[in-house]
Amino acid sequence: MGVSLLVKPLSLAILILASLPAIFGQTSSPAGSYVLQNVRLIDGTGRPPIDHASVVIRSGKIAQVVSGRSAVKPEGAQVLNLSGKTVIPGLINGHGHLGLVQGTSVSPSNYTGLNIMRELMQYESYGITTVISLGLNKDLIYKLRSEQEKGNEPGATILTAGRGIGVPDGMPPVKVGSDQLYRPATPEQARAAVREMATHSPDLIKIWVDDSMGKLPKMNPAVYSAVIDEAHHLNLRVAAHVFYLEDAKRLLQAGIDVLAHSVRDQELDADTLSLLKSKQVYYIPTLQLEESFYIYADHPDWMNSPFFKNALSGPLEKELDAASYKNKVEQDPATQAHRKAMQVAMANLKKVHDATAPIGFGTDSGANPYRIPGWAEHRELQLLVQAGLTPVEAIHCATQANAQMLHLEEKTGMIKAGKQADLIVLDADPSTDISNTEKIAMIFHNGRRVDREKK
Numbered sequence: 001m002g003v004s005l006l007v008k009p010l011s012l013a014i015l016i017l018a019s020l021p022a023i024f025g026q027t028s029s030p031a032g033s034y035v036l037q038n039v040r041l042i043d044g045t046g047r048p049p050i051d052h053a054s055v056v057i058r059s060g061k062i063a064q065v066v067s068g069r070s071a072v073k074p075e076g077a078q079v080l081n082l083s084g085k086t087v088i089p090g091l092i093n094g095h096g097h098l099g100l101v102q103g104t105s106v107s108p109s110n111y112t113g114l115n116i117m118r119e120l121m122q123y124e125s126y127g128i129t130t131v132i133s134l135g136l137n138k139d140l141i142y143k144l145r146s147e148q149e150k151g152n153e154p155g156a157t158i159l160t161a162g163r164g165i166g167v168p169d170g171m172p173p174v175k176v177g178s179d180q181l182y183r184p185a186t187p188e189q190a191r192a193a194v195r196e197m198a199t200h201s202p203d204l205i206k207i208w209v210d211d212s213m214g215k216l217p218k219m220n221p222a223v224y225s226a227v228i229d230e231a232h233h234l235n236l237r238v239a240a241h242v243f244y245l246e247d248a249k250r251l252l253q254a255g256i257d258v259l260a261h262s263v264r265d266q267e268l269d270a271d272t273l274s275l276l277k278s279k280q281v282y283y284i285p286t287l288q289l290e291e292s293f294y295i296y297a298d299h300p301d302w303m304n305s306p307f308f309k310n311a312l313s314g315p316l317e318k319e320l321d322a323a324s325y326k327n328k329v330e331q332d333p334a335t336q337a338h339r340k341a342m343q344v345a346m347a348n349l350k351k352v353h354d355a356t357a358p359i360g361f362g363t364d365s366g367a368n369p370y371r372i373p374g375w376a377e378h379r380e381l382q383l384l385v386q387a388g389l390t391p392v393e394a395i396h397c398a399t400q401a402n403a404q405m406l407h408l409e410e411k412t413g414m415i416k417a418g419k420q421a422d423l424i425v426l427d428a429d430p431s432t433d434i435s436n437t438e439k440i441a442m443i444f445h446n447g448r449r450v451d452r453e454k455k
């Protein structure tokens with residue numbers, strides 16, 4: 001799964017350069033008609049599972065969902081008797097990145113059609129049928145998105161926040177090209193950056209506001225207020241990278257639409273919780289991001305599972321296995337801070353949940369080599385449950401709630417007649433054990449059965 005596009009990489013690269021539609025066309029297969037019969041259904045809405053359901057897929061969409069044992073056999077459909085299996089909607093990653101990482105390297109030269117398609121296919125082969133690349137994109141992303149909109153697959157459906165807006169000499173401190181990020185110094189420059197991105201119809205606008213644990217200058221509040229104001233005038237919404245409670249509160253007061261990370265410096269206070277709730281701002285916990293700083297040095301058992309290993313590139317697997325990696329993490333003074341930030345993030349998620357404010361779902365996978373596309377999203381579901389959500393609630397965050405956050409609710413995020421046929425068939429029921437989302441039997445995306453065997 002992890003290397004699914006490494007088939008003939010050279011010829012693929014040439015084809016991409018020659019013609020994007022040609023290569024997309026070649027790797028897609030037509031959407032068929034299927035009946036997924038006699039399944040346990042978790043439909044994404046958050047309601048309890050329904051037993052003995054059947055899901056009819058036709059022309060890329062969910063044509064019908066029938067509860068009860070009555071068999072449905074539309075003409076020409078392939079009937080799959082899936083007794084004992086559970087079906088959930090395809091997962092949506094509401095905070096990911098594309099084209100930044102290759103192996104263990106992060107470089108502007110990784111931002112290629114080939115590398116992005118490899119990542120999209122990895123997401124899709126893990127049942128992540130939609131991903132938003134939340135900033136640091138080259139304009140190539142819009143071309144890839146529009147090819148997909150024409151029906152030319154493959155891979156997870158792309159949404160994008162385009163380049164995004166950071167701070168001069170500040171956040172984000174990543175190696176990207178000047179064509180991947182704006183760093184406005186003034187409110188006017190910030191407005192101009194939003195207007196330029198708006199010409200490409202991004203799915204969100206992304207900003208980075210904090211000081212990276214005191215190491216860098218913060219974004220001037222006049223700059224982020226200008227971004228939010230300009231974006232709202234252009235009917236766009238703004239997602240913010242946050243860490244500190246104080247920034248989160250100010251952003252909420254300035255009209256932010258999405259907090260793209262957990263607050264991790266201290267516990268959320270009543271004012272902030274009530275702002276999240278009253279303004280219906282989505283809070284994306286990204287717990288796996290924080291965990292990714294230290295967890296692999298602990299070598300938990302799941303690191304030996306094929307589900308994890310298949311998601312690793314060769315160079316990353318080698319790095320994580322090395323004794324030097326464990327030593328580096330254990331000796332890094334930041335490690336303790338990340339472990340503490342994780343505990344704060346877990347407690348804050350429970351508070352947001354108890355306050356019934358909207359919770360989105362994302363991982364920041366693809367932002368660096370340790371945030372592993374496809375695998376990270378299943379791990380995130382497990383962490384949401386550890387923080388106090390039920391499995392069905394965690395799945396709801398990653399499906400219907402995320403579709404609402406991204407204004408995709410008409411299209412996907414639920415198993416319901418009329419939606420895209422984006423779904424995962426599981427060998428075991430995740431409502432009793434969330435780690436069962438890893439037991440993937442088959443995946444459908446836009447009604448196409450995803451070939452997971454390609455290596």
Ligand SMILES: [Zn+2]
Binds near residue numbers: 134367
């Ligand atoms: Zn990110």
